[in-house]
Amino acid sequence: MTRTLPPNLSEATFDKVLAELASVVSRPNLIASGDDLAAYADPFLPGPENPQAFAASAAVLPASVDEIREILRIANAYRLPLWTVSTGRNFAYGGAAPRLAGSVVLDLKRMNRILEVDETLAFALVEPGVTYFDLYAYLREHGLRLWVDAPAAGWGSIVGNTLERGFGYTPYGDHAAMQCGMEVVLANGDVLRTGMGGIDPGTSWQVYRPGFGPSYDAMFMQSNFGIVTKLGIWLMPQPSAYLLGEIQCRDEADLEAIVETLRPLRLDETIRHHAVIEGGIRRAASVSPRSQWYDGAGAMPESAVAAMLDKLGVGRWNLHFALYGAPELLDVRYAMVQRAFARIRGARITAAKYAGDAEPGGGANRNLAGIPSMSAFRMLDWRGGAGAHVDFSPICPFTGRDAMRQYTLAKARMAEYGFDYYGGFTAGERHLHHIAAVIFDRNDARQTDAAGDALRSLMSDAHAAGYGEYRAHLAYMDFAAAQYGFNGGALLRLSETIKDALDPEGILSPGKQGIWPRAWRGKRGYT
Ligand code: ADP
Structure with missing residues (x-):
């Protein structure tokens, strides 16, 4: 493999830079060749992108803020581009790979301390290397009655996911909204604490985000303005009980009624969390591989989809919802949900109640109960081969009309490029996160190229209709x-x-x- 150098640096200068970086972090924490460096490439890169365009020249793994500041001094001196990741598991959006070829990945996974958990005020303060699984294990080990809101893949970093405005499924699912207080290292090496963190020593950093004067936390999300080294996050107190339910609807067109029925329940807080309207194929993928139903080329034909859903007894649309609180409250709210959805012809509703400390089975259910899982990864098995995905993720206004419009558009485009509609809508308050995954076999060049082409077409379609994406792959x-x-x-x-x-x-x-x-x-x- 040819060596990738930072732009504008000669091989000799770069070797000098590496020697200086090694004096900061010591050799094992400076990765400049071999499989260890190859691990920073995006394993899910869609075609026809050239992997070299997103290749790192090295990775450096500091253990402290002081080491980060030393690295910045070197980077400024040589105009060396750094690409910050926390654990680098941002799969479908680029993984740990940099946008600019030759950047050095600044990998913060060694900074992985849980600095504080306050059970009374229900918050945690963590470093970038802390994963959702880590925090969950810590809470359990210490017998703390707090829940973690994890995204679909729980192995990622809390800091990384929050900064990307990722989301989970409990009432604390809007990760950016649940963030409170940050420590940030700026490009010039200055270290600041946002909001109440400016009071030193202080008491209120993780309880009131704004502080005094302008509030900067949001500025460090989805940006390249700083390196976040500590982040406060609010945690949900474990409820005394909860209910997990599913509503299955038969027809494609039911999406409109589901959205229209869900919105008022979401806005009046009968349903207080990120409920998910899951498309039939994604629902079916949790119990069987595609090959069991269809193994021809192109998108699964309608007849095969219908037969599969019928046989598996799942809906064309499946709404996963939860209710949280005292058992009496659950009963009242559940009756309201049942009444509302009874209006949709053929809707089937099932639900089960749990005590607050009970652990349900199944990844998606566990996510709803504050337990991280890896449920999202089942999608990689759907198509077979070396499974990969890239996600189309437009924001959708919370109306049935918009949801139908985005769904129809995405399904048709995906079929045109030979892909199934593998998607769903996650309910914010006034918007839905529409996530449709283009799943491809990365050992199949034709499919890999089609995935990239499909994504670009989908983005153009969305834009033409007045929609925009909340997140996008590097490419x-x-x-x-x-x-x-x-x-x-x-x-x-x-x-x-x-x-x-x-x-x-x-x-x-x-x-x-x-x-x-x-x-x-x-x-x-x-x-
Ligand atoms: P995860 O492993 O949780 O998926 P990543 O570590 O891959 O998350 O981070 C996702 C993206 O967020 C990165 O590509 C980077 O742009 C940004 N990011 C992650 N950590 C930091 C940080 N500590 N400071 C600034 N930006 C960050």
Whole structure:
């Protein structure tokens, strides 16, 4: 494999840089070749992208804020681009790979302390390397009655997921909204604490986000303005009881009625969490592989989908919901949910009640009860071969009309490129996160290329209809950012003005979210 160098550095200079970095972190924590470096490539890169365009030149793993500051000093001196990750498991959006080829990955997984958990005020303060599984294990070990809200893959970092505005499924599912207080290292090495963290020594960092004056936490999400080294997160107190339910609907067109029925229940807080409307294929994938039903080329024909759903006894749409609180409250709320959904012809509702400390089986159910799992990964087995996916993730207004429109559009485009509609809608309050995964076999070049082509088409379709993505793979970050084009791209102009002020050498994650520092602005584009 040819060696990837940072842009504008000769091999000899880069070797000097590596020697300086090694003096900060010691050799085993500087990775510059072999399989260890290859592990920073995106295993799910769609085609026809060139993996070299997202290749890291090295990875450096600091153990402390002081080491990060030393690394920044070196990076500023050589104009060395760094790409920050917490655990680098951002699969479907690029994994640990950098946007700009030759960047050095600043991997924070060794900084993995749980610094504080307060049971009374229900919060935790963690470092970037702490995963959802880690925090869950800690809470259990210490007998703390707090829940973790994990995304579908619980092995990722709390800091990484929160900064990307990931989401989970309990009432604390909006991860960015549940964040409170950050410590950030800026490109110039300055270390700041946001909000009440400015009071030193303080008492209120994790209980009130704004602090005094402008509030900056959101500025460090989906951006390249700083390196987050500590993050506060609110945790849900374990409820005394909860109920997990599923409502299965038969017809494709029922999506509209499901959304219209769910919205008022969500807005009046009868249902207080990120309920999920799961498409039939995604639901079926949790119990059987595709090959059992169809193994021809292209998207599964309607007749095969219908036969599969029928045989498995699952709906075309399946709403997973939960109710939390005292048992009496659950009864009242459940009756309201039943009454509301009884209006949809053929809707089948099932539910089970649990004591607050009970552990349900099944990954998706466990997520609803504050237990991390790896349920999302079952999708990789759907298509067989070397399973990979890239996600189309537009924001959808919480109306039946918009949901039907996005679904129809996505399904048709995916079929055109030979993919099944493997998706669903997760309920925010006024929006739905529509996530449709393009699943492909990465050993099949034709499929891998089609996945990339499908994604670009889907993004163009969405934009033409007035929608935008909440997150995008590295390869489409510029494309996604350009779609936020009001007034000639005023939003991106502001981001780049801030970028140039905070990071004049352009060393922190160039190109992240389409934000390019002056030094590398010419690199904007697909690859
Ligand atoms: P996870 O492993 O939870 O999926 P990652 O570590 O891959 O998350 O992080 C996802 C993205 O968030 C990264 O690609 C990076 O852009 C950003 N990010 C992660 N950690 C930090 C951090 N500590 N400071 C700034 N940005 C970060």
